[in-house]
Every structure is written in C-alpha cells, then in structure tokens.
Amino acid sequence: MAKIKFTSALKRFFPSLTEIEIEGNTVGQVLDNIEKIYPGISNYLVDDHGHLRRHLNIFVQGDLIKDRSTLNDHVNSSDELLIFQALSGG
C-alpha cells in the first residue's frame, strides 16, 4: 500500500488527518480511497470535474504528477505520495 502524507494545513478542516497507508494503482484511485476514510476531503482536493485544484500539488516518489485532469499517474504499492498546497500565497 502507498504511504500518504498530507500538508498540515488540511488538519484545520480534518483534525484527525494523519499519515496513512492506502491502496490504489493510480492517483485517482488513491484519492477515492482517502475519501472513504475522510469523507468530504475530495472536495478540498479536486474541483467540480475531478481535476486537481489549481493551487494543489501531488508528488509521487518526489515527482510532481503529470496528469492533473484524470489523475491517472501510476502508483506502486511502495510509493510515497505527498499532498501539498502550492506556494501561491507568497
């Protein structure tokens, strides 16, 4: 299972948020499974059409994902995913 780390900024809205391990072969599948644990979090991560929000970044093994629309980047079971806000606040 992939290891997921979240920006601490999300803890304001999901106080129980913590580093978790989760299944999923793509970034999209991982996010779907995160939603099952933290209901409502998807709305913070993706927009009306399921596209990654503009000021949010996801890294897989340190690399920024390429597919921000369908979230189809592959995830291996040993990968680490980082879900961070972009540096849009200056």
Add this chain to the structure above:
Amino acid sequence: MSLQLLVGTSKGLVILKGENNQWKIEAVQFEGLSVSTLYVDERNGTWWIGLSHRHWGEKLHRSTDKGRTWQQMTTPSFKDYFYRPGQPATLKKMWTLQHAGKDKPNCLWLGTEPGGLFFSDDNGQSWKLSEGLWNHPSRLDDKQWFGAGKDFPFIHSIVVDPRDSNHVYVGVSCAGIFETINGGKNWQAKNKGLVAAYLPNPNAELGHDPHKILLCSANPDVIWQQNHCGIFRTVDGGKNWDNISGQNGFPNYGFALTIDEQDPETAWVIPAQSDAMRIPVDLKLTVCKTVDGGKNWRSISEGLPDKFSFDLVLRHAFVKYEKTLAFGSNNGNLYLSDVQDEKWKRVANNLASVNCLATAV
C-alpha cells in the same frame, strides 16, 4: 433587542453586537479565510457563509444557532456543465444567496461565477443548476455575457417578488437583468432603458453591468439598480428603467446600494470615482440619499472622512436593518448611522477588506 452585524472580510467573519448604540466585536470566525458571501435567512434565522479558500476551493457553511456552530454544506457544482462548448464550467465563487419565498420554506437560490443560478429545495443539502437560465441562448454569446473585472460573468443579485415566489429577477455582470415568472423555467432579459457605455451599441439588449439590484417589498414593481453606467430605477417591474443618476454626474458610478423596503422612494448609494480609479469621488467618502425616487440626491457625510479617503464600498457591503445603516470598506473600516440621525460613526477599523455584510437579530 440587540442587533448583530456580520462582517464578511477577506480574512474572516467578524461579528459585532450592538446594544444601546454601543457596538463591539464579540467574535471572529473562519480566521484567515476570505468570505465571499453572507446571508441570514429571515424565515428561520439560519446564517449562511460562503468561503473562498485560496487552495481548497469554494465552501458553503450554515449555522442554525447564530454562529455558535457551523455545518459544512454541499457546494454547488458545475459537474457535466460547460461554460462554452469544450470548456468545462468550474465554480469560481459564490456571490449571493436568497430564500426562494415564504411559501417555499426549504428553498433557496444561489448565484455564482461563472453565471450559474442554483436552486435548493432541501435547505442547502443539495443544489441544482437552473438550466432555464444556463441554457438561455444569449449566455453562449460572448458579446452578451462576459466577465466584468472577472474572467466570467457572475450572478450577484437575486430578488424574489413577495407577491409571487415564482417571479424572480437576477442581476448578471455582465449580461444584465433577467426575469422569470415561472420559477426559473424561462427567463427574459429586462434591460430596456439601461446604458452600456462601454459597448458599440450602448442600448443593446444585453451586455449590461448591473452592480446590485434590490426590490422594494412595499411596492415590488419598484426595483433599484446601481449599475456600472449610473443609477437606475424601474417602477413597472423592469419593463423600463429610468436613469436616476445625480445631476452633474454625482452620484453615478459605484457599487453599494441599499433601500428602504417600506418606502419605494428612498434609497442610498455610495459613489465612487470611475471604473478606472475605484476610489471615493474627490477622496471624500460620502453616502448619497434620495427620498423622491432618485429625482434628487443629497450627501450624508457627517462623521465620514472628508479628505484623503481611499475607501471603496463593495456591492454587498452596505446594508440597512430597520433604523440602522451600515457599510464596510475595502480598507477595513466599518461605519454605522441611524437612519434619522444621519451621523456616521466608525465602529471598527483595521479589519481586512470588507466583502459583504449581513444583519441578524
């Protein structure tokens, strides 16, 4: 009876309480977050707040206990809708909420950017895009619907006829005023008499920029409008708009408007200097009042800075509740006056930019 003033700023919700003419801040909530819209539903006292998160998108919350606790609600979604062919529509901002009539207790309207009007029949648990307006043929014409200082057109004003809740008007920047008489199934443009000085044809049917519209409850055929190109008023339910801007061009441009809901002749505006400058005229912050349907305007300035003021008052940052007038500025100043006394008092400063106000009792 104490009055609460809800101040939606670019950095949180500030709640003031007024008793015996003394006002003090009693709470700050959603600290650091930009408040896009505020609404207090007079039918049930529910408070609504829209938030624009820099990173996490738009969020909608409501409180049924006067702000002590908040519940996050479903955000309206444009899923499966396209702004233009091939261009998915995405919620940018929630601009306004309005109850859909006293005979429809759980129903609400919500206006958004890009140009969406949403309806809820379950008190905000779910939202459905009003396709009657979304599919209006003019919406796809970028000469008729376009953004005004924003990337997309937006619906900022919704007024419901108290005689008939199926009769609704919306204000769209830019497109103009639309009216439905069947609860949103069909919409007609109602812009005759408006001026769009920035268009090749200033008298075009569409492409107008109403900044704010308000309907007089005592006479619902009277609707006031602060427009990009002046102040307008209709006395026949929008069939014809009269330009009631002041003589010699003052007041004319501005955003803020409030009205006397019991007196169809009385309204207040807060003028600004041109779209290119957006500052008080001559740097003097003033409120203009009419008591004769816009034939004459006079300034009410006592207590306001008469020089070197850069305060701009946005469209949803000016309210009246019974005998109290209140406005907040983009410089974080908050002023109140008694309607009769006409003396402004600054009750808060150093707030963040004030986006919107609401009152609650």
